[in-house]
Amino acid sequence: MLKSKASQNAADQRNITRLRVLEHIRTRGSISRIDIASALQTSPATVTAATADLISAGLIKEIQTEQQSKSAKRGRPRVLLQLNGGSYLVAGLKVARHVISVILVDFEGNEVTSYKHPLDDARMTPTAFVGTIREAMDQACAQIDETIDTLSGVSIGIAGLVDAERNFVHWSSSLTERNVDFSQFLESELPCPAFIENDANLVAKAEQLFGLGKGLKNFLVVTIEHGVGLGIVLDGKLYRGERGCGAEFGHTKVQLDGALCQCGQRGCLEAYVGDYALIREATVADQSTGTETVTEIHKNARSGDERAKSVLARAGQMFGLGISNLINLFDPERIILSGAQMDLEHLYSEEVMTRIRSGVVNVDTPLPEIKVHHWGDLMWAKGAAAYGIEQVSILKVKELATHAS
Ligand SMILES: [Zn+2]
Numbered sequence: 001m002l003k004s005k006a007s008q009n010a011a012d013q014r015n016i017t018r019l020r021v022l023e024h025i026r027t028r029g030s031i032s033r034i035d036i037a038s039a040l041q042t043s044p045a046t047v048t049a050a051t052a053d054l055i056s057a058g059l060i061k062e063i064q065t066e067q068q069s070k071s072a073k074r075g076r077p078r079v080l081l082q083l084n085g086g087s088y089l090v091a092g093l094k095v096a097r098h099v100i101s102v103i104l105v106d107f108e109g110n111e112v113t114s115y116k117h118p119l120d121d122a123r124m125t126p127t128a129f130v131g132t133i134r135e136a137m138d139q140a141c142a143q144i145d146e147t148i149d150t151l152s153g154v155s156i157g158i159a160g161l162v163d164a165e166r167n168f169v170h171w172s173s174s175l176t177e178r179n180v181d182f183s184q185f186l187e188s189e190l191p192c193p194a195f196i197e198n199d200a201n202l203v204a205k206a207e208q209l210f211g212l213g214k215g216l217k218n219f220l221v222v223t224i225e226h227g228v229g230l231g232i233v234l235d236g237k238l239y240r241g242e243r244g245c246g247a248e249f250g251h252t253k254v255q256l257d258g259a260l261c262q263c264g265q266r267g268c269l270e271a272y273v274g275d276y277a278l279i280r281e282a283t284v285a286d287q288s289t290g291t292e293t294v295t296e297i298h299k300n301a302r303s304g305d306e307r308a309k310s311v312l313a314r315a316g317q318m319f320g321l322g323i324s325n326l327i328n329l330f331d332p333e334r335i336i337l338s339g340a341q342m343d344l345e346h347l348y349s350e351e352v353m354t355r356i357r358s359g360v361v362n363v364d365t366p367l368p369e370i371k372v373h374h375w376g377d378l379m380w381a382k383g384a385a386a387y388g389i390e391q392v393s394i395l396k397v398k399e400l401a402t403h404a405s
Pocket of ligand 1: 250251265268
């Protein structure tokens with residue numbers, strides 16, 4: 001039976017409120033109903049109804065704490081709400097060139113286990129891609145004596161242009177084909193809901209839920225590794241662009257007819273800053289030995305090698321130029337430089353800061369904060385897990401609405 005538009009709107013509104021309450025509890029850790037109502041500027045009755053629904057879905061739980069009171073020997077117990085960490089198990093995956101990293105987390109984002117699955121081929125057909133993901137997930141679940149059926153959702157991060165709303169990949173360096181609609185592939189291979197998203201967006205999501213973006217409304221996350229990625233959070237929401245092709249910071253141009261980029265164009269920021277670019281520059285500069293890794297370039301620079309120093313300094317200058325363009329465009333509260341293993345010190349040196357300041361339109365207020373976040377090598381998988389938790393929350397809240405109607 002068709003619902004009336006008014007009742008559909010009311011149901012949508014209830015879902016929005018439930019998700020806002022849930023996200024507020026996630027941000028605060030533990031909080032009372034009355035404090036939620038005042039923070040969200042809504043009525044206590046609305047919060048009471050929303051929290052009752054969230055408790056029934058297993059997403060949150062009540063805890064009793066003793067209220068501190070100097071006058072009374074024993075304070076009145078106070079009821080706080082917390083996420084129900086053990087309620088759902090979610091998987092986050094990052095598909096890189098040589099490995100798939102998997103992390104299983106509880107609903108609070110705590111790591112339950114992690115696993116690395118070696119990859120023979122950096123580029124796969126969509127069928128091989130999904131099959132390999134399935135294998136990696138089975139292995140990760142086996143580590144904790146569970147099966148894939150116990151997962152409430154899996155989120156997959158890949159480099160490239162992704163329309164996350166419909167699990168559609170326009171292009172990725174991990175795939176042999178362009179324009180792949182993954183919804184069918186994932187549904188037939190995996191028993192749980194699955195979500196694909198651009199890897200830099202996932203790191204932005206992790207910064208928002210667990211990291212240096214917590215509680216901020218407008219911030220940018222720049223990821224630097226093989227390429228250069230950007231996640232844009234505006235007014236608390238991830239901005240993806242109309243076709244899912246936005247935020248390609250690595251392919252903004254910093255030099256007319258400049259260095260060749262892996263995208264095929266010239267003068268892209270990534271062609272100066274990405275790790276393949278550093279290796280290429282260092283190798284061209286020093287053909288006698290040939291530099292193989294970014295770590296070696298850093299090591300050489302630290303021990304005084306002028307060529308290595310100049311390769312890193314040039315990357316820093318190009319990066320500073322790019323960051324000043326971002327500040328001119330977005331004027332964010334904070335820019336977070338998120339790295340997994342890579343050494344980032346050449347990207348926030350005093351010389352780079354000077355370059356940034358000289359490129360930002362002059363006003364008499366301080367620059368946005370620039371912070372560095374070293375995540376360790378599970379950064380991308382943790383990012384995927386953060387997005388998975390958010391998507392599972394949305395699904396569970398939608399299920400609530402279906403049961404209630
Ligand atoms: Zn490019």
